[in-house]
Amino acid sequence: MSIQELSEQEIIRRNSLQRLRELGIDPYPAPEYTINANAAEIKENFNAEEKNFQDVSLAGRIMGFRIMGKAAFAELQDHTGRIQIYVNRDEICPGEDKTLYNEVFKKLLDIGDIIGVKGYVFITQTGEISIHVKEFTILNKSLRPLPIVKEKDGKTYDAFTDPEQRYRQRYVDLIVNPQVKDVFVKRTKIVNTMRQMFNEYGYFEVETPILQPIPGGATARPFITHHNSLNIPLYLRIANELYLKRLIVGGFEGVYEFAKDFRNEGMDRTHNPEFTVMEIYVAYKDYKWMMNFTEQICERVALALHGTTKVQLGDNVIDYKAPYPRVTMTEAIKTHTGFDISGKNEKELREICDKLGIETDPTMGKGKLIDEIFGEKCEHHYIQPTFITDYPVEMSPLTKKHRDNPELTERFELMVNGKELANAYSELNDPIDQRERFEDQLRLSEKGDDEAMFIDQDFLRALEYGMPPTSGMGMGIDRLTMFMTNSASIQDVLFFPQMKPEKKAIELTEEEKTVMALLKEKSPVALAEIKEKSGLSNKKWDVSIKKLTSNKLATVAKVGDELMVELV
């Protein structure tokens, strides 16, 4: 990067960096900086009478300056928050030489620099707990200005809000928008809470392949890649279900995985091409047991995060207190549409869809039609946590048939705020039934359903060796985090959401190069003449010459009645 591409502020900071080196100060020192306190604990525990925190050492990023004559205040931000520091000239510089204060502190430091300070805690006249600095150390010189957000009386000024910049430069977002960090702290707490719970139960955290020869366990379009040595296509997993079940076959009685899954589909407020799902499989359990277990997870996570089971989400307050209502899909459809779908065939279901104003197409089978009715007419009603149970067999190819009704399966989805949060089954472990279900999927695929499942022969082989009755559940961690942190968009709960690639800035354009070449032939030259020679449109000419003059490569001056262009 040439110096010309730097902004004035960046140049000033680079000059400051140079000046620090001239003064014998290393702007990027190597030694460990020992810290014995942080902003939050000082603010929480300082007591003026007890005279505690009288020898503190902490480090952080400078987020604000209030510099005066021989005293200065700055805001220091560490991972726990911000605290004010007070710097007095004659204490920092006891002798005659005041360079350290007048030049280094006041001029060479900028917002964004990382420093360490040692001193004692006191309360200022305005009542602010602050650190009286006796010694400071530059730990990192920042070369780019941060967008500084200011706040007074609850009003925010100059907020850093542009979503594109916030997502592309999440590091900046995290520095200047403290509430952003809070979401990610909560996200980790959610995962830790779940992991702790599963481990208490004695379940086993595992890792299974992300690169899979057959993308199974869900219905979705996969990302495809290629393995050079083996010369075979491989898919990024869309789910890990079939591998976790193989482990149950292998003798583990409870396995779980926090898995990144990948789906090559649309992106929107609730979908990112890579996302995180927790899947858990427990042997000798059924979906009824899993409902109880799932309630416990949600209740426990809500309590861990908020100390209560009631969590604000948009305009609603969701109460995660167990137990949650269990509603069969048939009941749900009956309640919200008045139609009883039980025992209806495909033709009858299509008629119901017509009456409800739901569009259908010929590729839709029975299961898909029922799914459409539920999705259109019922799903959004379930704001408070509710288990929707007993899905039709056609749309649940990995689920055991219902113990009381072979048309249905032992499956539930946990609905929260009108959206699916978790999906669980009594897992299908009858290998012959499983093979038939896969073959049904194949027929659907031939009928035009492009997201029907592939047949995984190795998985069938595993089932033929025998899998104990098992219940499994998958929960969307991104979605759970959105619910638990009141975030409207999945981008707000992912550190680095998928974005289109950033466009690179170009240097001189072809047009500008043309003008420069002409100028090198003849300079000064009449503006009209060179414009003519360049063959550029009015606008192109205008833009090019402005760029050149602004970069001080050429000048335009009026000589007599004629405009002249001159190479600088």
Place this chain on the structure above:
RNA sequence: GACUCAGUAGCUCAGCAGGUAGAGCACAUCCCUUUUAAGGAUGGGGUCCUGGGUUCGAAUCCCAGCUGGGUCACCA
């Protein structure tokens, strides 16, 4: 993918019956106090997203594109 809104200084934004750009913060120089979105004075800083068109003249009008937001669709 469709519709819609937006893209102007490092940040937040104003300017748009077309006449080559402004504010606050940030930055620089100076004054100053235990101050707080500090205050006061002065100053520097802009491919007005890109390309094309209309025009004597475009940040402003028209067309196309790029990037992003929102809504919807597809998709779990």
